[in-house]
Amino acid sequence: xxxxxxxxxxxxxxxxxxxxxxxxxxxxxxxxxxxxxxxxxxxxxxxxxxxxxxxxxxxxxx
Amino acid sequence: xxxxxxxxxxxxxxxxxxxxxxxxxxxxxxxxxxxxxxxxxxxxxxxxxxxxxxxxxxxxxx
Numbered sequence: 001x002x003x004x005x006x007x008x009x010x011x012x013x014x015x016x017x018x019x020x021x022x023x024x025x026x027x028x029x030x031x032x033x034x035x036x037x038x039x040x041x042x043x044x045x046x047x048x049x050x051x052x053x054x055x056x057x058x059x060x061x062x
Numbered sequence: 063x064x065x066x067x068x069x070x071x072x073x074x075x076x077x078x079x080x081x082x083x084x085x086x087x088x089x090x091x092x093x094x095x096x097x098x099x100x101x102x103x104x105x106x107x108x109x110x111x112x113x114x115x116x117x118x119x120x121x122x123x124x
Contacts, residue, residue, distance in 0.1 A: 002064030003114055024112035047109040050086035050119070052065055057112070
């Protein structure tokens with residue numbers, strides 16, 4: 001429905017990390033993503049950009 | 063519709079910063095928020111938490 005999709009910037013390109021993101025939680029440099037289906041991903045990254053219209057959450061590595 | 067609302071954590075409490083956030087852009091420690099109505103806010107902060115179900119974007123000061 002309204003879920004956004006998470007990408008990470010790698011070598012100037014956006015790579016999909018997780019679809020239908022429900023939760024994003026940051027602790028220091030660690031980003032934990034949880035989808036509406038319960039799928040989890042953890043990244044060493046920080047938020048770069050969020051675009052609600054495009055439903056996109058873009059991270060960059062740290 | 064699907065827009066989220068931005069809060070910042072201050073002294074353990076969540077303070078509303080901006081409603082109906084369309085864009086979030088981070089450059090170093092500076093967060094620029096733009097609402098669907100074009101209202102803009104700039105914070106010295108970083109993302110702490112995003113909850114899609116609650117439509118909440120929570121920042122913490124840096």
